[in-house]
Amino acid sequence: MSDAPEVFASVGSMFAFDRFARALDDWAAAHPATRVLVQIGSGTYEPTHAAFVRMMPPALYQRRIAEARLFVAHAGMGSIIAAIQAGKPLLMMPRRYDLGEHTTDHQFATLAKFAGRDGLHSAASAAELHIKIDALLADGGVAPAPIAPFAAPEFTDRIRAFIHGSEG
Amino acid sequence: MATRRVRVLAVASGGGHWVQLLRLRPAWAGCDVAYATVHPDAAAQVPGARFFSFKDASRKNKASFAIVALQLFRAVATVRPDVIVTTGSAPALLAIVFGRLFGARTLWIDSIANSEVMSSSGLRARKLAHQCLTQWPELAGDPVPEYWGAVL
Numbered sequence: 001m002s003d004a005p006e007v008f009a010s011v012g013s014m015f016a017f018d019r020f021a022r023a024l025d026d027w028a029a030a031h032p033a034t035r036v037l038v039q040i041g042s043g044t045y046e047p048t049h050a051a052f053v054r055m056m057p058p059a060l061y062q063r064r065i066a067e068a069r070l071f072v073a074h075a076g077m078g079s080i081i082a083a084i085q086a087g088k089p090l091l092m093m094p095r096r097y098d099l100g101e102h103t104t105d106h107q108f109a110t111l112a113k114f115a116g117r118d119g120l121h122s123a124a125s126a127a128e129l130h131i132k133i134d135a136l137l138a139d140g141g142v143a144p145a146p147i148a149p150f151a152a153p154e155f156t157d158r159i160r161a162f163i164h165g166s167e168g
Numbered sequence: 169m170a171t172r173r174v175r176v177l178a179v180a181s182g183g184g185h186w187v188q189l190l191r192l193r194p195a196w197a198g199c200d201v202a203y204a205t206v207h208p209d210a211a212a213q214v215p216g217a218r219f220f221s222f223k224d225a226s227r228k229n230k231a232s233f234a235i236v237a238l239q240l241f242r243a244v245a246t247v248r249p250d251v252i253v254t255t256g257s258a259p260a261l262l263a264i265v266f267g268r269l270f271g272a273r274t275l276w277i278d279s280i281a282n283s284e285v286m287s288s289s290g291l292r293a294r295k296l297a298h299q300c301l302t303q304w305p306e307l308a309g310d311p312v313p314e315y316w317g318a319v320l
Contacts, residue, residue: 013183013207014224057209077184077281081191081320109284133287147320151191159195162275162299163174163251 004067005037015044024128119144177249182206
């Protein structure tokens with residue numbers, strides 16, 4: 001039997017997100033039988049019920065996502081793309097500008113565009129996050145549709161033309 | 169006369185910016201590419217390419233910008249790229265400016281996270297970069313930013 005975390009949660013790689021780390025730790029406190037790992041970045045809140053790590057190399061990060069039953073993260077594009085590439089359900093909580101969690105409120109815009117696609121879920125608050133973790137562990141629903149490792153050739157070909165000086 | 173390969177410096181901050189840049193790799197296949205990003209661990213994802221790392225900086229920690237500027241200047245001065253491609257964020261504007269000093273052509277691709285408005289860095293890049301792209305067709309402008317596609 002694997003001892004890999006069943007719930008892997010990540011604040012992404014740039015800023016702290018203590019409200020998120022605390023929400024996961026509170027959930028872990030109420031579910032001691034579930035292995036939870038939170039990647040907290042530069043946050044000051046250190047989980048005591050969930051395991052935590054500050055940063056990890058990309059290969060390990062991808063393995064944690066692949067091995068988890070549920071991936072939980074801030075609403076960042078890195079997390080979204082990683083979840084889609086791994087075919088793993090993702091539950092996202094957006095960072096709030098008014099709480100100093102990001103430089104703008106663009107994570108709400110990201111959710112407006114991406115939440116609701118296959119396997120991509122959102123929670124606006126810690127309370128909603130707890131409810132949705134329970135629900136998604138009980139029934140993970142539809143996984144994100146698999147995608148190619150690279151952007152569409154129509155896009156990269158045009159960048160290629162720019163690189164070689166034939167597209168302005 | 170032997171023709172030398174086009175030199176590309178591909179620049180991105182950490183997290184989603186870097187992940188988006190990696191999805192664009194076919195665009196510079198066959199070129200002499202070097203990468204610059206925040207996390208030194210990311211070098212393992214681009215084996216065989218020259219790799220530079222720079223300090224994480226954002227509008228939240230302006231003091232680090234001087235250090236980032238030095239690191240990116242060094243990367244640009246070392247590589248002497250023909251072309252710079254970046255998916256942001258703010259520090260990449262410095263790479264664009266330095267690249268222009270050395271005669272590079274520069275391409276800014278605003279993050280797909282900026283789905284309702286361009287990032288503030290992307291707005292600046294409209295004037296600084298040779299070409300500026302959005303990944304959302306509804307944000308395309310006249311003449312910039314242009315929409316050529318998206319990483320997803």
